[in-house]
Amino acid sequence: MNARTRGLLLLTPATLFVFVAFLVPLAILLAGSFQRDDGAIGLQRYVEFFADPLHQEVVLRTLRIGALVTLAAIALGYVAALAIVDLSPTSRARLVGLVTLPIMISPVARTYAWIVLLGRTGLVNNLALQFGLTDAPLRFLYTEPAVFVGLLQLLLPLMILSLVSALENVPRDAVPAARMLGANWWVVFTRVLLPLTRDGLATGGVLVFTGAITAYITPAMLGGAKILMLETLLYQRVNVTDDIATATVITALLVSMSILAKLVLSRLAKGRSK
Amino acid sequence: MNGRALQWTALGAVLLFLLGPFVIILAAGVSDGETLTFPPEGVSLRWAASVVAIAELRHAFAISFALAVLSTLGALLLGIPAAYALERLDPPGANIVRAVVTSPLVVPGIVVGLALLRYFVIPLGIGVRPALLASHIALLIPYAVRVVAASLRNLRVDIEDAAIMLGATPLQAFFQIVAPNIRNGVIASFILSFITSFNQVPVSLFLSGPGISTLPIEMLARIDFTYDPSIAALSAMLALLSIAIVFLAERLLGLSRYV
Amino acid sequence: MSDAFLRLHDVTLRYGRTIAVEKLNLAVSAGEFVALLGPSGCGKTTTMRAIAGLLKPSAGRIVIDGADVTRVAPNKRDVGLMFQSYALFPHLTVFENVAFGLRLRKLPDADIKTRAIQALASVGLAGTEEKLPKELSGGQQQRVALARAIVVRPRLLLLDEPLSNLDARLRLEMRSEITRLQRELNLPMIYVTHDQVEALALADRIIVMRAGRIEQDGTPEVIYAKPRNEFVARFVGFETILTAARLAAHARLPGPAYAFGWRPRHVVVGTGPYQGHVRGASYLGETVEYLIESEFGPIKAEVAADAPRHGPGQAVAFDLPFARAAPLAADLPA
Ligand SMILES: Nc1ncnc2c1ncn2[C@@H]1O[C@H](COP(=O)(O)OP(=O)(O)O)[C@@H](O)[C@H]1O
Numbered sequence: 115m116n117a118r119t120r121g122l123l124l125l126t127p128a129t130l131f132v133f134v135a136f137l138v139p140l141a142i143l144l145a146g147s148f149q150r151d152d153g154a155i156g157l158q159r160y161v162e163f164f165a166d167p168l169h170q171e172v173v174l175r176t177l178r179i180g181a182l183v184t185l186a187a188i189a190l191g192y193v194a195a196l197a198i199v200d201l202s203p204t205s206r207a208r209l210v211g212l213v214t215l216p217i218m219i220s221p222v223a224r225t226y227a228w229i230v231l232l233g234r235t236g237l238v239n240n241l242a243l244q245f246g247l248t249d250a251p252l253r254f255l256y257t258e259p260a261v262f263v264g265l266l267q268l269l270l271p272l273m274i275l276s277l278v279s280a281l282e283n284v285p286r287d288a289v290p291a292a293r294m295l296g297a298n299w300w301v302v303f304t305r306v307l308l309p310l311t312r313d314g315l316a317t318g319g320v321l322v323f324t325g326a327i328t329a330y331i332t333p334a335m336l337g338g339a340k341i342l343m344l345e346t347l348l349y350q351r352v353n354v355t356d357d358i359a360t361a362t363v364i365t366a367l368l369v370s371m372s373i374l375a376k377l378v379l380s381r382l383a384k385g386r387s388k
Numbered sequence: 389m390n391g392r393a394l395q396w397t398a399l400g401a402v403l404l405f406l407l408g409p410f411v412i413i414l415a416a417g418v419s420d421g422e423t424l425t426f427p428p429e430g431v432s433l434r435w436a437a438s439v440v441a442i443a444e445l446r447h448a449f450a451i452s453f454a455l456a457v458l459s460t461l462g463a464l465l466l467g468i469p470a471a472y473a474l475e476r477l478d479p480p481g482a483n484i485v486r487a488v489v490t491s492p493l494v495v496p497g498i499v500v501g502l503a504l505l506r507y508f509v510i511p512l513g514i515g516v517r518p519a520l521l522a523s524h525i526a527l528l529i530p531y532a533v534r535v536v537a538a539s540l541r542n543l544r545v546d547i548e549d550a551a552i553m554l555g556a557t558p559l560q561a562f563f564q565i566v567a568p569n570i571r572n573g574v575i576a577s578f579i580l581s582f583i584t585s586f587n588q589v590p591v592s593l594f595l596s597g598p599g600i601s602t603l604p605i606e607m608l609a610r611i612d613f614t615y616d617p618s619i620a621a622l623s624a625m626l627a628l629l630s631i632a633i634v635f636l637a638e639r640l641l642g643l644s645r646y647v
Numbered sequence: 648m649s650d651a652f653l654r655l656h657d658v659t660l661r662y663g664r665t666i667a668v669e670k671l672n673l674a675v676s677a678g679e680f681v682a683l684l685g686p687s688g689c690g691k692t693t694t695m696r697a698i699a700g701l702l703k704p705s706a707g708r709i710v711i712d713g714a715d716v717t718r719v720a721p722n723k724r725d726v727g728l729m730f731q732s733y734a735l736f737p738h739l740t741v742f743e744n745v746a747f748g749l750r751l752r753k754l755p756d757a758d759i760k761t762r763a764i765q766a767l768a769s770v771g772l773a774g775t776e777e778k779l780p781k782e783l784s785g786g787q788q789q790r791v792a793l794a795r796a797i798v799v800r801p802r803l804l805l806l807d808e809p810l811s812n813l814d815a816r817l818r819l820e821m822r823s824e825i826t827r828l829q830r831e832l833n834l835p836m837i838y839v840t841h842d843q844v845e846a847l848a849l850a851d852r853i854i855v856m857r858a859g860r861i862e863q864d865g866t867p868e869v870i871y872a873k874p875r876n877e878f879v880a881r882f883v884g885f886e887t888i889l890t891a892a893r894l895a896a897h898a899r900l901p902g903p904a905y906a907f908g909w910r911p912r913h914v915v916v917g918t919g920p921y922q923g924h925v926r927g928a929s930y931l932g933e934t935v936e937y938l939i940e941s942e943f944g945p946i947k948a949e950v951a952a953d954a955p956r957h958g959p960g961q962a963v964a965f966d967l968p969f970a971r972a973a974p975l976a977a978d979l980p981a
Pocket residue numbers: 662665667685686687688689690691692693694
C-alpha cells in the first residue's frame with residue numbers, strides 16, 4: 115500500500131464524520147432557505163424575512179455591533195499589543211498568558227460578571243447612588259452598549275494575540291529607523307507598523323467580527339429579548355414559534371456574512387501590500 | 389506624561405477591562421448576602437456550597453464533563469490520523485479535505501445545533517446524547533487537526549524515515565518516534581478541546597432533552613430567576629477550574645520541554 | 648560486473664509528474680566504496696531514497712545481493728541510510744538512538760548494551776551515552792548518526808552528504824574516520840557528495856551525475872585526469888574549456904575532440920604564442936590566480952607566487968599546452 119492510499123485511508127474517518135454529522139445537515143438547512151411554501155425553489159423566504167421591520171432592525175443591529183466591536187478591538191488591540199511587544203521575552207510571554215486566560219474561561223461566567231457590574235444592585239449603580247449621580251438605579255442591562263461591552267471583552271483577546279504575533283515579526287529596526295528619519299508616531303504607525311501587521315490585523319478582524327455577529331451567550335444574557343441579534347433571534351424563532359423558515363434564512367445570512375467577512379478582510383490584507 | 393508612561397497606563401487599562409470582571413465575579417461569589425450585590429456583604433462560601441447541593445447542577449456538571457472528555461477523545465482519534473495524513477502522506481484531494489475538516493470553525497454554533505437536530509437526530513432516529521456527542525466531536529475536529537498538524541510541521545520529517553531504515557514498520561515509527569515528539573501538541577489540543585466543549589453553549593442549545601442538559605445551558609436557564617449570589621459562586625468556581633487547568637498545563641508542558 | 652552486490656536497472660524516479668532521475672543504471676560490488684558526485688538538485692538524494700526503498704521507482708528494477716528488492720519495503724531491505732541532517736531522534740538519549748535498531752530486532756538487553764556502547768566507542772563517543780542529541784555538537788551528532796547506522800550491521804550503507812554540515816577541520820577528521828570504518832567493516836557504501844575533493848579522497852569509484860543522469864563512472868584517477876565531457880571537466884576543476892572549432896583557427900589540434908580543457912595550474916603565463924590582457928589577479932599565498940581576457944574568451948590560470956607578476960590591464964603572453972589538456976566529448980543535452 116503506497117503512502118497516498120494510506121493517506122486517503124487515514125483521512126476518511128474524520129472527513130466522513132464531518133460530512134455526515136455536520137456538512138450534510140447544514141447543507142439541507144441552507145437549501146431550505148430557497149424553498150417556497152409551495153415546495154418550489156425561490157426567494158420567498160428571504161422576501162418575507164426582510165419584510166418584517168423587526169428582522170431588518172436585527173440584521174442592521176448585528177452588523178452595527180459587529181463593526182463597532184471590531185473597530186474598538188482594533189484600537190485597543192494595537193494599544194495593548196504595541197506595549198506587550200515592547201517587553202522582555204519573559205514578561206511578554208507572561209502577558210500573553212494573561213490575555214489568553216479569559217479565552218479559556220466559560221463565556222457564561224465571563225458574561226455573568228457584567229450582570230454583577232451593571233445590574234440594578236451592581237457596582238456601577240451603587241457608585242452612582244452613593245455619589246448622588248442618580249436617585250434611582252439606572253438600567254444598563256438589556257441595552258445595546260451592554261452587549262457591545264460584553265462582546266468587546268469576550269473578543270478583544272483574539273485581536274491582541276493576532277496583533278502580538280504580527281508585531282513580533284516586524285523587523286526590530288523598522289521603527290527606530292523610521293524615527294531616525296524624522297517620522298512622528300502617527301506616520302510610523304500608518305506607514306510602517308500598519309502595513310507590516312496587515313495580515314495579523316486581518317486575521318484578528320475576521321475572528322472578532324465573525325465572533326461578534328455569531329455570538330449567542332452575550333446577546334442572550336446582556337441583550338435579552340429587547341436587544342436581539344441574529345443568533346438570539348434564530349433561537350427565539352425556533353424555540354418559541356417553531357419558525358424554521360426564518361431560521362433557514364438567518365442561517366444563510368450568518369454563514370454568508372462570516373464567509374464574506376473572511377474574503378473581504380483577507381483581500382484587504384493582501385491587496386495593498388504589493 | 390511621556391509616551392512610555394502613557395503606553396503602560398493604556399495597557400493596564402486594557403488588562404483591567406479584560407480581567408477585572410473575574411475579580412468581581414470572585415468577590416460576588418463569596419458574598420454572605422442574600423442578594424447579588426457589589427461590593428459583597430461579608431465573606432462566606434455558603435453560596436458555593438448551595439450550588440454544589442443542587443442535584444440538577446451536579447448532574448449537568450457530570451454530563452458536561454463526560455461530554456467534554458468523550459468528544460475530545462473522539463476528535464483526537466479522528467483528527468490525529470487526518471493531521472498526519474495531511475502533513476506527511478500527500479493524499480489526493482488534500483485541500484478539499486482540509487476545507488471540509490475545518491468547516492465547523494466558520495459556522496455559527498447555534499446553526500450547527502439546529503441543523504443536527506432537524507436533519508440528523510430526527511430523521512435518523514438518533515438519541516440526544518449521541519447527537520450531542522457527535523456535534524461536539526465535529527466542532528472539535530478542526531482544533532485537533534490544526535494543533536496536531538502544527539506540531540507535526542515542527543517535527544522534522546526524516547526521523548520517521550530514519551526509524552524505518554533501522555527496521556521499524558510505519559506504525560512502530562509513528563508510535564515510537566513521532567508520538568513522543570508531538571505529545572505536547574496533543575496534550576495542548578486535548579486541553580483546548582476539553583475547555584471548548586465544556587464551555588460550549590450554542591451548539592448544545594437545541595440538543596438537550598429531558599434530564600440531558602449541559603452545565604452552561606443549565607446555568608443560562610437559571611440566570612433569569614436567580615437573584616442570590618449562587619450563579620456568581622458557580623461562575624467563580626468554573627473560572628477557577630479553568631485557570632487551574634491552564635496553569636497546570638502550562639506548568640507541565642513548560643517543564644516537559646526541559647525534561 | 649555480473650557479481651555486483653547492488654544493481655539499478657533503468658531506474659526512473661518521479662515526484663508527481665516531474666522526472667527526477669531517468670533510466671539510471673548503476674552497480675556497486677561487495678566491499679566497494681562508491682561516491683555519487685553531482686551538483687545540488689541533480690538527483691543524488693532521490694537515488695539514495697530509491698535504493699533505501701523510501702521512494703518507489705516508476706520504472707526499472709533494483710537488485711541487492713541477487714534478489715530483486717524493487718517492491719520490498721524499506722524496513723525489510725537491511726540497508727543503512729545516514730541522512731544529511733543526521734535525523735537523530737530528539738527525545739531519545741544518544742544510547743537509545745543507537746540502540747533503536749537493535750531493540751527492533753529484539754536482541755537481548757545485554758547484547759544491545761554491548762553493541763551500542765561498542766559502536767559509540769568506535770566513533771569516539773564513549774561517555775556520551777546519556778546525553779540528548781541537542782546537547783552534542785554538530786560533529787558529535789554526525790558520529791551518533793554514523794554509529795546508529797552501522798550498529799545494526801546493514802548489508803549496504805548509504806551516506807547522504809554526511810559531512811556537508813560540518814566545518815572544514817571536522818570534515819577532514821571525519822573523512823579519515825569514515826574511510827577507516829569502511830575498511831574495518833568491509834561494508835559496501837555509497838557516499839553522496841557535491842564536493843569533488845571529498846569524492847576523490849574517499850572513494851574507490853566515482854559516479855558523476857547531472858540532471859538525473861550519469862555523466863561518467865570511473866576511478867578517482869580517471870575522473871580527475873580524463874573527464875569525459877565539459878560538465879565533468881568543470882566539476883573536477885578544469886576551468887578553461889575551449890571548443891575544438893575555436894582552437895583550430897590558432898593551433899594544430901593533437902587529435903579529434905569536441906573540446907579541450909585545462910586546469911588553472913596547467914596554463915602557462917608569461918611566455919607562449921597567445922596574447923591576452925590580465926583582467927584580474929588574486930594572490931592566494933603559494934600561488935597567484937589570473938583571469939586573462941583573450942581571443943579565446945576568458946582564461947583562468949594559476950602560477951607560482953614567486954614567478955614574475957602581472958598587474959590588471961597588462962598585456963601578457965600565455966600558452967595552453969596540449970600535453971596537459973583533457974580532450975572532451977560534447978555534453979549531453981541537459
Ligand atoms: N519531494 C519532492 N517533490 C518534488 N520534487 C522534488 C522532491 N524532492 C526533490 N525533488 C526534485 O528532484 C530533483 C532532485 O532532487 P534531489 O535528489 O534532492 O537532489 P540532490 O540530492 O542531488 O541535491 C530536484 O530537481 C528537486 O527539485
